[in-house]
Amino acid sequence: MQKIRNFSIIAHIDHGKSTLADRLIQECGGVSDREMVSQIMDTMDIEKERGITIKAQSVRLEYIYNQEKYILNLIDTPGHVDFSYEVSRSLSSCEGALLVVDASQGVEAQTIANVYIALDNNLEIIPVINKIDLPAADPLRVAEEIESSIGIDCTDALQVSAKSGIGIKDLIERIITQVPPPSGDENAPTKALIYDSWFDNYLGALALVRVIDGKISLNQEVLIMSTGKRHEVLGLYYPHPVQKIKTQSIECGEIGILSLGLKSVTDMAVGDTITDAKNPIQQPIEGFMPAKPFVFAGLYPIETDKFEELRDALNKLRLNDSALSFEPETSIALGFGFRVGFLGLLHMEVVKERLEREFNLMLIATAPTVIYEVELTDGSKVMVQNPSELPPEQRIANIKEPYVRASIITPTDYLGNIITLLSNRRGIQEKMDYLSPNRVMLEYALPxxxxxxxxxxxxxxxxxxxxxxxxxxxxxxxxxxxxLDVRVAGEVVDALSIIVDRSKSYEKGKALVESMKELVPRQLFEVAIQASIGNKIIARETIKSIGKNVTAKCYGGDITRKRKLLEKQKEGKKRMKAIGKVELPQEAFLAVLKID
Structure with missing residues (x-):
């Protein structure tokens, strides 16, 4: 155990985590030059295309230092705010963290948030200033920023370039000397934390575990504490970016992959505790927070007969993304679909893109919403995710909406623009700190x-x-x-309803009907597009009808012939208006997202 080092890399998005992980793997000889590709830890195509990490990945490396072999378990974490729950669970299974900061950009908001998670877990933090080979790099200024904003001593902060490999050797030696070895009792009963799980087509549900006490051996009978079910250990592996390495046991303090032959990831919930079935521990490991969905949107197949395929696709995707939650719902305008809970907007984009790519589906997403707590006049409370579920206005006593604490770090030149944006979005200022003469950090409470x-x-x-x-x-x-409802030809289109602040409802309604007017195709009859609150119409646009020249066949003759034809046309248009249906194009449902 004294030769094991468990550490992760934390940084803001785009500060070079994945590239640094590549260099560490190469320096330790984890992957041969022939197998090496850039961003080897990012396994999804979408991660490589966008240059972001979505799933935290692990790798076990070996390194010889002072004629002794050390085992380094590296966990690469995502940088984007939507995936911060991945970061929290990765840090809960480490003893140290590399705080990577870009030498040209300096400290960013996500860096500070992740450092606080690391400090809560009492990790040894090693500051690393990356990209020192860039022309705009200023390592001394960045070191001062880290000291002033986070309070970590940066007098001997490591300066590296993950791209060209400068300082990587020193970094590995610093990890070995500074990160403490794992503490745990090798002779105690088995106690392991599941901090990631995914689905493998051949092996079933796999769990990435950190063994805290005891060890896990092949063919051992283990107990999963939340379900109370017993399973035999069918396979044990060490994580590796190219192929998993088989092993007979995962010792105390180590990280490894566990296969129990389960068909569903829900049986291996992230944050669960695994113990020995014959000699179990009494208390599960505490302090793990499950991921809570934050944004909800409806996903509907464009071809309505693809509903079952969408259900299968979501079930398969949930095997690899435990944060996804969904339930069926119906919409008058869009047919059958699902209400899906996401961690944030980027997560929503990624899930929608994966469903379309990996399962060949064509989807419409409705406007994202959050959960509202509605108190009714009779004293009862209901939770509303979908605007169409909101009770009538006369039954509502009050509506509570969730707030977030937003921290924004910006150059001082843009301070005025940001304060204007935040006050337009009903933000309440809580704090304003100057990190340096030209960088400022704002804290706001925002709906x-x-x-x-x-x-x-x-x-x-x-x-x-x-x-x-x-x-x-x-x-x-x-x-x-x-x-705020949108009515097309007098009918409310439930998929376009949104919940808005009353003071902004008129502007939003006006903007929405104006953009809808451009998108809805002209019909043979006049179509009214209205925005309404309850039964009160607050904005209206009219789409003119397409004129059909019914008098073209009349050459001269009596005017009454023409008049008769025009009267007949007028009657026909009136009848069409009463029974005519307007087909809304897909762009119309995206109009809600575009309004300012």
Missing amino acids: SNEIVMDFYDKLKSCTKGYASFDYEPIESRVGDLVK
Whole structure:
């Protein structure tokens, strides 16, 4: 155990975590040059295309230092705010963390959030300043920023370049000398934490475990504490980016992959405790938080007969993404689909893209919403995810909406733009700190509803991409909220309903009907598009009918012939207006996402 080092890499998105992991793997000889590819720890195509890490990956490396062999277990973590629960569980199974900061960009919001998780877990933090070979690199300024904003001593912070391999050897030696070995009792009963699980087509559900006490051996009978079920250990492996390495046992303090031959990942819940079936421990490992969905959206197949295929696809995707939750729902406009819970907007984009790519589905996503707590006049409470579930206005006493605490780090040049954006989104300022003369950190309480649409895009565009953003959910607060409906030809389209702040309802309604007017195709009859709150119409646009020249066949003759034809046409249009249906194109459902 004294020769084991468990550590992870934490950093903001795009600060070079995956590249640094590549260099560490190469330096330790974990992968031959022939098998090496860039971002070897990112296994999904979508991760490589977007340059982001979505799933935390692990690898076991061996390194000779002072004629002794050390085992390094590296856990690469995601940097994006939506996947911070992946970070929390990775850090709960480590003793040390590399804090990687870009030498040109400096400390960002996500870096600070992840460092606090690491400090809560009492990890040894090693500051690493990456990308020192860039022309704009300023390692001394970045070291000062880390000291002032996080409070970690950076007098001997390591300066490396993951791309060119500068300083990687020193970094490995620093990990061996500074990160403490795992503490645990080798002779105690088996106690292991599941901190990741996924589905393998050949081996079934696999769990990545950290053994805290005792050990897990092949053919041992183990007990999963939350389900109370007993299983025999069919296979044990060490994680490796190219292929898993078989082993007979996973010793105390080690990280390994466990195969029990289970058909579902739900039997191996992340954060669960595994112990020996014959000699179990009494208390499971504490302190693990399950992922809570934060954003909800409806997913509907464009071809309505593909509903069953979408159900199968979601079930298969949930095997590899335990944060996904869904339930069936129906919409008058879109037919049968699912209400899906996501961790954030990026998670929603990634899931939708994976469903379309991996399962060949064509999907429509409705506008994302959050969970509202509605108190009714009779004193009862209901939770509302979908705007169409909101009770009538006369039955509602108040509506509570969830708030988040947003921390934004920005260059001071863009401070005015950001404060304007935040006050437009009903933000309440809580704190404002200058990290350095030209960088400022803002803390705001914001309604979740205001950030799930397009807040991140707006933030990036008003700061030319320089601001970084992180958030954590806080409590729910009472808001003056109303349901905004869209009526097309007098009928409410439930998929376009949104819950908005009353003071903004008129502007949003007006913007929505204007954008819908451009998208709905013209019919043979006049179509009214209206925005309403309850029965009160607050905005209207009219799509003119397509004129058909019914008098073209009349050459001269009496005017009454023409008049008779025009009267007949008028009657026909009136009848069509009463019974005519308007087919909405797919773009119309995306109009909600585009309104400002």
